[in-house]
Amino acid sequence: MITSEKFKEDVLTLAKEVGVEPKEIHIRAMKRKWASCSSKGRLTFDKTLLNEPKEVRSKVILHELLHLRYPNHGRMFNSLLTAYLKRNMDPSDEGEIKDNQTQKGNGDL
């Protein structure tokens, strides 16, 4: 589990990479989906995402960030999403190395 501050940091880091500037980032309980974005650039993420592994978070974050550039799920959207995901998953890339301190308690990732 990460904090919502850390989550927002991740969103901003990825936003820079994608080249978009989300106006607002909100984290709250959402019933039916992981996240949403408004045409005005406001992103909302479900707070259960804080419990998800980084891969899942990055995927959802990138998906929403790309919607700030492409409102649909067209071919451009999908190929960019795949590209950014790959880049963020590749440990040989400049991305941060996973040496975070282990959480206390039961060792969930």
Ligand SMILES: [Zn+2]
């Ligand atoms: Zn979408």
